[in-house]
Amino acid sequence: MDTFAQIRPYQDDEVQTVLQRLFNDPELLDALVRFRFANWPKWLGKPLAVALRWHLKRRFGAIRTVRDFQKQLEPFIQRMIDTSTTGLSIHGLEQLDLTRPCLFISNHRDIALDPAFVCWALHLKGQDTVRIAIGDNLLTKPWVSDLMRLNKSFIVKRSVPSKREKLQASKELAAYIQHSLHEENAHIWLAQREGRAKDGVDKTNPAIISMLMLNKPKEQEFSEYLSQLRIVPVAIGYEYDPCDLAKAKELHQQAMTGQYEKEDHEDVASISRGIVGYKGKVEVCFGQPIKGPQFDSAKQVAEEIDKQIRALYPTLTTTHLAAEKLGLDTSHENAHFSASQLKVERERFDQRLADVPEEIRQRMLSMYAAPLNPEHAD
Secondary structure: OOOOOOOOOOOHHHHHHHHHHHHOOHHHHHHHHHHHOOOOOHHHHHHHHHHHHHHHHHHHOOOOOHHHHHHHHHHHHHHHHHHHEEEEEEEOHHHOOOOOOOEEEEOOOOOOHHHHHHHHHHHHOOOOOOEEEEEHHHOOOHHHHHHHHHOOEEEEOOOOOOHHHHHHHHHHHHHHHHHHHHOOOOOEEEEOOOOOOOOOOOOOOHHHHHHHHHHOOOOOOHHHHHHHHOEEEEEEEEOOOOOHHHHHHHHHHHHHHOOOOOOOOHHHHHHHHHHHOOOEEEEEEEOOOOOOOOOOOHHHHHHHHHHHHHHHOOOOHHHHHHHHHOOOOOHHHHHHOOHHHHHHHHHHHHHHHOOOOHHHHHHHHHHHHHHHOHHHOO
16 A cells, blocks of 8 residues: 555656656646747747657656656756856765765755755765655646656645644654655655745744654654654755845735735746856755754754754855845954955845845845844844
8 A cells, every 4th residue: 555645756667657747748848948948939839849848758758767867857957056056065964874864954045956955965975865845835737746756755735724634744744754764765855944934044943843753652752763863954055046036025025015925836936046046156064963862842953953054054255245234243254255255246246236126135135144143043
């Protein structure tokens, strides 16, 4: 019996069926044509879709396993790193025992790239990639769900209506994560909270830890089960956030009106913008597994994750420059950057902010400066 069929990633024996479905999905083909040939005449849409379907079948038609599918994505990831970043740095992974699976919990700045960079770091170490937790609110199209589950994503049911169903969904999720770690020896990635930290404040929701504990046997100590999960905090820093303006506008609208209504498929657009947009320097910093008898509550574990992420968070020029513009103390950061480096990045940062309205600009600056803001330390 396939206990987790509704939420798990696709398995090897399902790959061909899913790929054939994707090759013939008109909405996916239309989305790819609009993305790849945005400046071409619209009347070419149908013939381009036909040509694209042929290309996809030729490129991916022989794939039989999830691993083979991910191997086909390698050149795209490398090209993204080469064209949209000034370099990717990975720290701390060499200190981890990767012969045992880890539950990586990271700060959350980008929908797709946060887990993608964790996967890439593991891939460079010869490790298998992570299984990725993704909310069903992002799966607004069948082809999006298919692509995500082909890429080892498993579904977090956030849209269930009743408290009883939410609890049942949480128990199922906790059981699946435990099954993945201990029965299938698979690494897992979770975000430290639901939704991206649009204000730049990285804060773990203790409810994430409480959910993980729903599968703990009653007779087992909290700290013992925690140690078996092997939670590893991860701090991911982007020098430039491709979605910074959109995030700042959303925060401003919420502040002014008390609400923000997403446009249809806005999250899919954010994924695309995050992938192709300029990111500057990117750093992925791995912490140490959380274990020990001193942890006996979800709140304590969340605080430890936050403590490690704050300590691991990389020193980035945009954090320094934004804090400087807001009048925060940046003296202890000065040693990290040369005058020429700051000059170049100051010009780039000023250019990025040039056409942004004042009220939105302040929110963007606060977002970038958050790691240095003492108000956000606790």
